[in-house]
Amino acid sequence: MKKVLVGMSGGVDSTVTAVMLQKEGYKVEGVYMLMHSLKHLNDENIKKAQKVADYLGIKLHIHNIEDAFKQEVYNYFVESYKEGLTPNPCVICNRKIKFGKMVEFADSLGIEHIATGHYVRVKDGAIYKGLDDSKDQSYFLAEVKKDVLNRVIFPLGDWLKEDVKKYASNIDVLQEFATQSESSEVCFVEDSYIDVLKEHTNPDMPGVVKDLEGNIVGDHKGFMHYTIGKRRGFFVNGAHDPHFVLDIDAKNNTLIVGKKDSLAKKEIVISNINLFEDLKDFDCTVKVRYRTSGLEANVKIENNIGLITLKEPAFGVAKGQFAVFYDNDKLLGGGEIIDILD
Numbered sequence: 001m002k003k004v005l006v007g008m009s010g011g012v013d014s015t016v017t018a019v020m021l022q023k024e025g026y027k028v029e030g031v032y033m034l035m036h037s038l039k040h041l042n043d044e045n046i047k048k049a050q051k052v053a054d055y056l057g058i059k060l061h062i063h064n065i066e067d068a069f070k071q072e073v074y075n076y077f078v079e080s081y082k083e084g085l086t087p088n089p090c091v092i093c094n095r096k097i098k099f100g101k102m103v104e105f106a107d108s109l110g111i112e113h114i115a116t117g118h119y120v121r122v123k124d125g126a127i128y129k130g131l132d133d134s135k136d137q138s139y140f141l142a143e144v145k146k147d148v149l150n151r152v153i154f155p156l157g158d159w160l161k162e163d164v165k166k167y168a169s170n171i172d173v174l175q176e177f178a179t180q181s182e183s184s185e186v187c188f189v190e191d192s193y194i195d196v197l198k199e200h201t202n203p204d205m206p207g208v209v210k211d212l213e214g215n216i217v218g219d220h221k222g223f224m225h226y227t228i229g230k231r232r233g234f235f236v237n238g239a240h241d242p243h244f245v246l247d248i249d250a251k252n253n254t255l256i257v258g259k260k261d262s263l264a265k266k267e268i269v270i271s272n273i274n275l276f277e278d279l280k281d282f283d284c285t286v287k288v289r290y291r292t293s294g295l296e297a298n299v300k301i302e303n304n305i306g307l308i309t310l311k312e313p314a315f316g317v318a319k320g321q322f323a324v325f326y327d328n329d330k331l332l333g334g335g336e337i338i339d340i341l342d
Helices: 012-023 039-056 066-082 089-109 161-169 172-179 193-197
Strands: 003-007 027-034 060-064 113-115 120-123 126-129 207-210 216-220 244-249 254-258 265-275 281-287 295-302 305-314 322-327 330-341
Touching: 003 012, 003 089, 012 027, 012 039, 012 113, 012 161, 012 172, 027 039, 027 089, 039 060, 039 172, 060 089, 066 089, 066 193, 089 113, 161 172, 216 254, 265 322
Parallel strands: 003 027, 003 113, 027 060, 207 254
Antiparallel strands: 120 126, 126 330, 207 216, 244 254, 265 305, 265 330, 281 295, 281 322, 295 305, 322 330
């Protein structure tokens, strides 16, 4: 009987994943990854995960990786905002923690396969978008190491979210999972990322707003409150048209703003590139943020630096986010945005 270690969070997706794999004949064990120090959330989630484990008659491991998570994900999140970047902690977490530390833990248990409730598909050693386009999470897996793909199982890749909830609602002991609210996208942010930053720095430092010519045209409440493309929360003297954040000068606590057409960018520089195929100069579609549509582009890579040339401009491209490449539904890889060219 094949063994599989299921990452169990207490949510409906990981719950249905564990149930389905057991029904398919796998010997299932669960693991709750104790990542952050929000005890009330951990206690609640562990209680739910244990309820599922008891229902299935499987072992639930509680694996404490708080130190690794703090070093690899949490500190990266805080430091990125302090540098004026817009981080994506879920991308980093999937590489270093969920498909890093979890794989290591599976190895320690002698378990070959791991599974999660991600809405993606794996076929022939490649990742593809999930069937449910509104829930597809392939973007967040762009930095996962290629060598783990032959070990991962994603049972929900061919499912719609509504059908997953319906599946859980038909099992008496699991009905509560079908109706509970969605978990936060960033697990350690309860209300606002600013609350997290306030534990380590002072994000409330008023500064000036400049236009593209370097003229002071207004003021803001602190650069960490803003991301590229934001149009509210700062003041521009005598502005009749909407103004948007075009750039963030963290060193001088300054926002550079302009009208929407100034947000349009067609050339993007990336580093920390992760590819699932040997590609150097290729055409693809690229997503510059999770909640954006794919845009046609050419990508040239040399010495782990990539230049993305878009056929149509993207708006709101932010340093610190990830540009992710696709061939239709097939995930090709991605890289961290380090510069945006005019």
